[in-house]
Amino acid sequence: MKRIVSAIVVAGLAACQAPGPITIPGITRAPQSAEDALDAYYRTLPEEFYPTAPAGLPLPSKDSVLSRVLVGSCHDEEEAGPSDTLQRIAAEDADLFLMIGDNVYGDKDGMSYATNQAELDELRESFADLAARSDFQAVRASHPMMVAWDDHDYGANDAGREFPFRRLAERVHERFWGIENMDVGAWPGTYYARSFGPEGQRTQIIMLDTRFFRSPLTATDEYGVTGKERYIQSSDPNQDMLGNDQWTWLENQLQKPADLRLIVSSIQVLPTDGHGWESWSRLPAEQQRLYSLISETGANGVVFVSGDRHASFLYRSETALPYPAYELTASSLNVSFQDTTDEMDSAQVGEGFSQDNYGAIGIDWAAGSVDLEIKNAAGETVRQTTAQFR
Structure with a gap:
């Protein structure tokens, strides 16, 4: 072969x-x-080539009113023993769980990043390992799920459209999560959206794909310097985050009626000056394009949700959108690199939290607000802010 x-x-x-x-x-x-x-x-390739997740619960019906959504990212399937965080998520009361990237680490062997070959053996093995974990099986049995991918379940660290095996990576992703026969399986990339609840209590969840179409980032000229750790802002006039088709699709989605919109990006959206790792700010023209599109379509109630960073943060921007814009970054489920973080962005609300964690979004329809929470592995709220969406 x-x-x-x-x-x-x-x-x-x-x-x-x-x-x-x-x-x-x-x-x-x-x-x-x-x-x-x-x-x-x-x-x-035959169907048995692809690993599949344990059977999950169906998504809430279109008329279901959501009141609580959980969020997590960055999960190493090779970690020994059940994850406290996943076990806690399985025990939580929630309408939906968003697993939003680096759901496996399929581009490394141990902690040494490897280059996947054409049949993505390591990526497929990682998904098979995830499927076999009892903690993940418990989550699948407890909550309906929506999913996005990031670089480590895409197949290569920090990769974008240049990854030569991205089309197989997409097939692996869609077949594992059982979405290959849905709308998302009909087009290149893994973006899709769902809406829940009646008029006045409608939540739209938009899962973006920030990998398949993204143009290369600009390497730093001062490696490791705060704010320029890995990448600097691109000046390329042809920079692209989502690709033409996804941008058009997103414009159409933002024109659909909704009261609250959770826009899920595997990489951070609002931060601009706190770090030099992957984020929308590394492609500043695309970051502004996103803000402008939301403004021009009149899309109300936007809250950004992201992962990737191996630490969790809350953000608020007064200038990105016509109304205060909030972001919840939830990371990581079991890949914590340090006990504390001193990172601070101009849009950041309070200190970050870098131990194992997940996010929770509590929706108060009567007040027109959402509580954005960071919860530690024991389920205790360690960071919190409230965002008005109407």
């Missing part, structure tokens, strides 16, 4: 230089790129 993949890669590269049909075992076509050639092969 590896020889077939190698032949496809070589054939695809050749196809970029010499148009015309080529022959690959079982496939005769004229691919325009190595990625196209690989995709033809990927379409021949």
